[in-house]
Amino acid sequence: MDLTQAVILTIxxxxxxLLLAAIGELVVERSGVLNLGVEGMIIMGAAVAFAVAKxxxxxxxxxxxxxxxxxxxxxxxxxxxxTLVTNQVATGLSLTILGLGLSGMIGESFVGQAGVPLxxxxxxxxxxxxxxxxxxxxxxxxxxxxxxxxxxVSWFLFRTRAGLRLRAIGDNxxxxxxxxxxxIRTRYLAVMFGGACAGLAGAQLCLxxxxxxxxxxxxxxxxxxxxxxxFGSWRPLRVLAGAYxxxxxxxxxxxxxxxxxxxxxxxxxxxxxxxxxxxxxLISRNRRLTLMNTPACLGQGFVPDR
Amino acid sequence: xxxxxxxxxQQSPLFSIFSPFLALLLTVLAGVIIFWLLGKNPFSALYSxxxxxxxxxxxLHELTIKAAPLIIIAVGLSVCFRSNNWNIGAEGQFIMGxxxxxxxxxxxxxxxxxxxxxxxMLMGMLGGAAYAAIPALLKTRFNTNEILSSLxxxxxxxxxxxxxxxxxxxxxxxxxxxxxxxxxxxxILPEIVPSSGPTNYGFVFAIIxxxxxxxxxxxMLKGFEVSVLGQSTxxxxxxxxxxSKMVFFAFLFSGAxxxxxxxxxxxxxxxxxxxxxxxxxxxxxIIVAFLGRLNPLGIFAAGLVLALTYLGGEAAQISIGLPDxxxxxxxxxxxxxxxxxxxxxxxxxxxxxxxxxxxxxxx
Numbered sequence: 001m002d003l004t005q006a007v008i009l010t011i012x013x014x015x016x017x018l019l020l021a022a023i024g025e026l027v028v029e030r031s032g033v034l035n036l037g038v039e040g041m042i043i044m045g046a047a048v049a050f051a052v053a054k055x056x057x058x059x060x061x062x063x064x065x066x067x068x069x070x071x072x073x074x075x076x077x078x079x080x081x082x083t084l085v086t087n088q089v090a091t092g093l094s095l096t097i098l099g100l101g102l103s104g105m106i107g108e109s110f111v112g113q114a115g116v117p118l119x120x121x122x123x124x125x126x127x128x129x130x131x132x133x134x135x136x137x138x139x140x141x142x143x144x145x146x147x148x149x150x151x152x153v154s155w156f157l158f159r160t161r162a163g164l165r166l167r168a169i170g171d172n173x174x175x176x177x178x179x180x181x182x183x184i185r186t187r188y189l190a191v192m193f194g195g196a197c198a199g200l201a202g203a204q205l206c207l208x209x210x211x212x213x214x215x216x217x218x219x220x221x222x223x224x225x226x227x228x229x230x231f232g233s234w235r236p237l238r239v240l241a242g243a244y245x246x247x248x249x250x251x252x253x254x255x256x257x258x259x260x261x262x263x264x265x266x267x268x269x270x271x272x273x274x275x276x277x278x279x280x281x282l283i284s285r286n287r288r289l290t291l292m293n294t295p296a297c298l299g300q301g302f303v304p305d306r
Numbered sequence: 307x308x309x310x311x312x313x314x315x316q317q318s319p320l321f322s323i324f325s326p327f328l329a330l331l332l333t334v335l336a337g338v339i340i341f342w343l344l345g346k347n348p349f350s351a352l353y354s355x356x357x358x359x360x361x362x363x364x365x366l367h368e369l370t371i372k373a374a375p376l377i378i379i380a381v382g383l384s385v386c387f388r389s390n391n392w393n394i395g396a397e398g399q400f401i402m403g404x405x406x407x408x409x410x411x412x413x414x415x416x417x418x419x420x421x422x423x424x425x426x427m428l429m430g431m432l433g434g435a436a437y438a439a440i441p442a443l444l445k446t447r448f449n450t451n452e453i454l455s456s457l458x459x460x461x462x463x464x465x466x467x468x469x470x471x472x473x474x475x476x477x478x479x480x481x482x483x484x485x486x487x488x489x490x491x492x493x494i495l496p497e498i499v500p501s502s503g504p505t506n507y508g509f510v511f512a513i514i515x516x517x518x519x520x521x522x523x524x525x526m527l528k529g530f531e532v533s534v535l536g537q538s539t540x541x542x543x544x545x546x547x548x549x550s551k552m553v554f555f556a557f558l559f560s561g562a563x564x565x566x567x568x569x570x571x572x573x574x575x576x577x578x579x580x581x582x583x584x585x586x587x588x589x590x591x592i593i594v595a596f597l598g599r600l601n602p603l604g605i606f607a608a609g610l611v612l613a614l615t616y617l618g619g620e621a622a623q624i625s626i627g628l629p630d631x632x633x634x635x636x637x638x639x640x641x642x643x644x645x646x647x648x649x650x651x652x653x654x655x656x657x658x659x660x661x662x663x664x665x666x667x668x669x
Contacts, residue, residue: 076642080642101632101633105632223454267469269465273458277454280454280455281444285449
């Protein structure tokens with residue numbers, strides 16, 4: 001494997017958790033719900049995935065439990081915002097605060113222990129293709145899932161009846177309700193899907209990216225994922241491009257630090273966050289484009305009239 | 307069985323007052339369950355978490371030191387949230403306020419005298435306000451989501467402080483420790499009653515800020531403007547209020563207060579800059595603001611309650627051997643319960659049993 005391939009491989013690994021969390025949140029937001037708890041769900045998924053993988057010795061079981069934890073945790077958000085119609089911004093924040101606290105307690109006894117990494121699965125024939133073979137077809141299972149999810153979600157949202165209903169709910173929940181579409185049930189399912197994706201993103205962090213448990217190891221990835229959804233203007237393939245762009249920025253600054261570039265390491269570490277702001281500005285300054293793509297009911301509570 | 311909401315004709319006066327107390331009660335109940343699950347005696351654990359810190363004079367002083375920044379930040383955030391602007395980067399504005407306010411004692415230590423402290427406070431407020439102006443500018447000029455931009459700036463501020471104290475501002479006589487020189491005596495916020503304990507004038511700032519903001523929101527046109535624009539931009543426009551000016555006002559106001567909290571904390575409690583100067587005050591203050599129902603007087607009480615969870619977390623670590631993360635868990639749960647209970651103010655919550663199930667029929 002040459003250097004270019006090695007670098008691209010690390011970019012892909014850095015991008016996968018962003019991609020997973022963002023595609024989950026994309027579905028949630030398309031249904032009209034803004035869940036700011038992505039960071040909390042990622043870190044909960046990571047803590048549980050690490051603990052289960054470590055205790056059972058099976059990283060696949062760990063990843064599964066990470067995803068399930070994310071989904072279960074998101075139900076807390078769902079119950080408050082969908083059933084009790086609380087403020088979505090504040091509720092999402094509390095999910096993040098609670099997640100950071102709970103994960104710290106779960107992970108406390110695992111600090112400094114070696115993790116159980118997920119191994120690569122080489123896909124026969126395809127993985128022998130020169131250059132792209134080792135990059136795309138000799139990866140861990142979470143990478144394959146992330147790619148399948150992008151295309152799956154894209155197909156679901158724009159090619160199926162259920163996807164059309166979900167988008168309709170996000171754009172006008174009152175009309176959708178009047179037409180008999182189950183608004184709240186659909187939103188619950190979307191929120192849980194988002195939670196599962198975020199949980200799996202967390203599992204990727206502690207089973208693939210850096211196979212160990214570190215407190216607050218999500219390091220703002222949940223927030224970057226939220227920004228990616230805006231960046232991708234709520235379209236899966238654009239989110240895919242955005243995630244890999246951010247993976248490249250993250251890895252680029254790490255390599256620059258390793259090479260000892262004469263810029264203070266803190267400035268390089270701040271790059272992904274600054275890049276997020278710049279990208280958000282560039283995308284949202286075009287008001288027409290944003291208005292056209294933003295789900296019209298995003299963040300609004302819905303109480304059905306009976 | 308499912309839960310249905312029915313909108314009340316008008317806000318329930320009962321729950322407007324009692325919903326925060328109900329939320330506190332539910333949090334304590336959740337605490338009993340958590341401690342029990344962790345295999346601790348729930349009642350002695352709750353005692354050492356919530357009561358013990360209140361039994362000694364020195365810990366009451368600690369309580370005011372922890373509460374002051376929470377109250378100052380949260381009062382600023384309440385104005386911001388009421389105007390429907392979501393500044394969740396107070397933690398970053400706190401840091402930048404602390405940095406700007408520390409310019410005098412760190413870079414010009416030869417400048418002494420009673421003028422230093424007021425200047426530091428002023429520069430702290432300016433620093434926080436300037437940092438909060440960034441998301442406000444991006445929101446008004448480029449339509450950028452202020453939640454994400456203000457939050458991203460928190461990470462940037464943390465890294466900036468880290469760079470300062472390890473690089474340009476590191477104490478030349480400090481044996482390479484990542485911290486600035488200690489503040490000189492004129493740059494330290496004095497204690498109110500030195501013979502009793504370390505409570506400093508930061509707590510006085512908290513009281514003043516609370517009262518002034520309460521007065522503004524209750525008796526001044528500006529307060530009315532905040533509420534009107536927060537509830538409906540359209541209605542505000544008809545009244546001749548400018549929404550983009552309000553975005554700036556909300557961010558500068560909350561940023562300045564976060565900056566004041568930052569420089570007060572550094573000058574009153576830490577007395578130098580170091581890589582980490584806040585245990586997450588900027589985020590906890592969001593909980594304080596909501597627990598206080600976005601009312602400055604309520605926030606004052608809520609700040610004391612949340613400060614108690616910090617002390618309780620430390621106490622739980624020492625006396626019952628629980629990780630201090632338990633404080634975060636309580637804070638997160640508290641915000642959940644506060645938000646959930648607030649639903650009772652505007653809605654009647656009903657349990658509905660499905661008739662088909664009750665009659666045993668097939669649907």
